[in-house]
Amino acid sequence: xxxxxxxxxxxxxxxxxxxxxxxxxxxxxxxxxxxxxxxxxxxxxxxxxxxxxxxxxxxxxxxxxxxxxxxxxxxxxxxxxxxxxxxxxxxxxxxxxxxxxxxxxxxxxxxxxxxxxxxxxxxxxxxxxxxxxxxxxxxxxxxxxxxxxxxxxxxxxxxxxxxxxxxxxxxxxxxxxxxxxxxxxxxxxxxxxxxxxxxxxxxxxxxxxxxxxxxxxxxxxxxxxxxxxxxxxxxxxxxxxxxxxxxxxxxxxxxxxxxxxxxxxxxxxxxxxxxxxxxxxxxxxxxxxxxxxxxxxxxxxxxxxxxxx
Amino acid sequence: xxxxxxxxxxxxxxxxxxxxxxxxxxxxxxxxxxxxxxxxxxxxxxxxxxxxxxxxxxxxxxxxxxxxxxxxxxxxxxxxxxxxxxxxxxxxxxxxxxxxxxxxxxxxxxxxxxxxxxxxxxxxxxxxxxxxxxxxxxxxxxxxxxxxxxxxxxxxxxxxxxxxxxxxxxxxxxxxxxxxxxxxxxxxxxxxxxxxxxxxxxxxxxxxxxxxxxxxxxxxxxxxxxxxxxxxxxxxxxxxxxxxxxxxxxxxxxxxxxxxxxxxxxxxxxxxxxxxxxxxxxxxxxxxxxxxxxxxxxxxxxxxxxxxx
Numbered sequence: 001x002x003x004x005x006x007x008x009x010x011x012x013x014x015x016x017x018x019x020x021x022x023x024x025x026x027x028x029x030x031x032x033x034x035x036x037x038x039x040x041x042x043x044x045x046x047x048x049x050x051x052x053x054x055x056x057x058x059x060x061x062x063x064x065x066x067x068x069x070x071x072x073x074x075x076x077x078x079x080x081x082x083x084x085x086x087x088x089x090x091x092x093x094x095x096x097x098x099x100x101x102x103x104x105x106x107x108x109x110x111x112x113x114x115x116x117x118x119x120x121x122x123x124x125x126x127x128x129x130x131x132x133x134x135x136x137x138x139x140x141x142x143x144x145x146x147x148x149x150x151x152x153x154x155x156x157x158x159x160x161x162x163x164x165x166x167x168x169x170x171x172x173x174x175x176x177x178x179x180x181x182x183x184x185x186x187x188x189x190x191x192x193x194x195x196x197x198x199x200x201x202x203x204x205x206x207x208x209x210x211x212x213x214x215x216x217x218x219x220x221x222x223x224x225x226x227x228x229x230x231x232x233x234x235x236x237x238x239x240x241x242x243x244x245x246x247x248x249x250x251x252x253x254x255x256x257x258x259x260x261x262x263x264x265x266x267x268x269x270x271x272x273x274x275x276x277x278x279x280x281x282x283x284x285x286x287x288x289x290x291x292x293x294x295x296x297x298x299x300x301x302x303x304x305x306x307x308x309x
Numbered sequence: 310x311x312x313x314x315x316x317x318x319x320x321x322x323x324x325x326x327x328x329x330x331x332x333x334x335x336x337x338x339x340x341x342x343x344x345x346x347x348x349x350x351x352x353x354x355x356x357x358x359x360x361x362x363x364x365x366x367x368x369x370x371x372x373x374x375x376x377x378x379x380x381x382x383x384x385x386x387x388x389x390x391x392x393x394x395x396x397x398x399x400x401x402x403x404x405x406x407x408x409x410x411x412x413x414x415x416x417x418x419x420x421x422x423x424x425x426x427x428x429x430x431x432x433x434x435x436x437x438x439x440x441x442x443x444x445x446x447x448x449x450x451x452x453x454x455x456x457x458x459x460x461x462x463x464x465x466x467x468x469x470x471x472x473x474x475x476x477x478x479x480x481x482x483x484x485x486x487x488x489x490x491x492x493x494x495x496x497x498x499x500x501x502x503x504x505x506x507x508x509x510x511x512x513x514x515x516x517x518x519x520x521x522x523x524x525x526x527x528x529x530x531x532x533x534x535x536x537x538x539x540x541x542x543x544x545x546x547x548x549x550x551x552x553x554x555x556x557x558x559x560x561x562x563x564x565x566x567x568x569x570x571x572x573x574x575x576x577x578x579x580x581x582x583x584x585x586x587x588x589x590x591x592x593x594x595x596x597x598x599x600x601x602x603x604x605x606x607x608x609x610x611x612x613x614x615x616x617x618x
Contacts, residue, residue, distance in 0.1 A: 156543060158444040159578045162544050166537070184574070187479070229538050237467055265493070
């Protein structure tokens, strides 16, 4: 219970996406006290609107730090001259855009910066489907496949940040002659299994494909292969499978079955063999996962962790 | 400089392998003051010889902790009844063997326990090819493919431990009709690229294949695919490629070239694009990596880290 007059630190969160920037202030899922969605136009215009939102929001309550969970690739190295930049994105006008710098200067608060998937992973770990776990992976299957992870309590960064969608998987050309949709790698995981691949392969939007369409069994097969790679590389205690493609309710059970089939009993771990329904799960934070991730990044920064939690 | 009479803690290390157990006492590569190699026969006999070696070694100098870096699969969960066990190994007589327990009880010192590859990774990180890096992967390509990793300074454990050899990779059946040698997954990474796969595919021991044999270009292709998966999943700052297969000097440059070709410029990270020769490297600790890894595990335990560093 809060005592009267007690100070509660508010955090600002920015989910920076290719279509929209979602901004909010609060401390968690229960108290997002302001929230706005800003279309992603030019960097100048979009960043200006973001700053205006927070200036307005901070008139009423003080914000102690801002977090940005951004589409990428991004530069996460605190010692880099481009720290806080969106770097080699194909999105027109956004290549080499300094995102964290102008926001930090305008608002005068510390700014945490990470990938959208690392942010969402952090939020699901604090408030959502991975609460209490210090070792899990968050994957999103939509216009691409992206992944972030927490290992032994720490976010994966390394040389860049994970780019899980670009792993190789087995592609049986006789069963599936679709060459893959990734401009860099053709039939990598994302090239075979993200939303645009489904649409291009079947010449139909994924949401229009009926439940009994062979697309879903094939999709589960590719998703399970990438999941197998993630599980073998990182050994997570849970995998959260988010994104538009996963909104098809029939898909998750097919993915469970196919992952177990491919693993073929090799990993004798009860979490996997006996509780698959609780091992690969949907996210629980819904549309707010991204902006909550950004708030979680700000919170972690304010708590005195480094900018690379 | 040590003052006269100052206490120097010695550590015991046990590299537990399917062929031999290597035991040593010391504090690092420069002072392995005793070292022995014990054939892996029955658990009872082998463990008895290990205990005798350390009883003899500790007559002269006190050992403050012992580390075991073991072949697996192993149980690494400190809260499990089977912690310190080799579990579902196919090695005759060794299934469900308590390795850490009898050694701890006989020697009366704390015992750290981890996989052989996590141990070797730790040793290469302290004294070898990854010195100073808090984010790297250690892979060994021999009778199987195994991998361990340090992420943000912590070893990867999670639900079990990494089983990197069992990731899926692309297998072009028309170019390579060999079905793969993994008893669980057929043409997974290990099934296509470990030593036994080379031998079965070309009906010749790898060491007898000449340098200009097509085996090496194909091997580099498969190794590069698995490396791409590791890089995309974990984003390491360096990858150490160890094991018998990598002792062919012509292989590493082929792997460098093929990894860059497959990544196709997607990851704009100078460590990868400009310094590949320094990104995927051979180990530097040689034959002692395993036992030094075990000593490093003991050291980490004695320093007050948990048994799961």
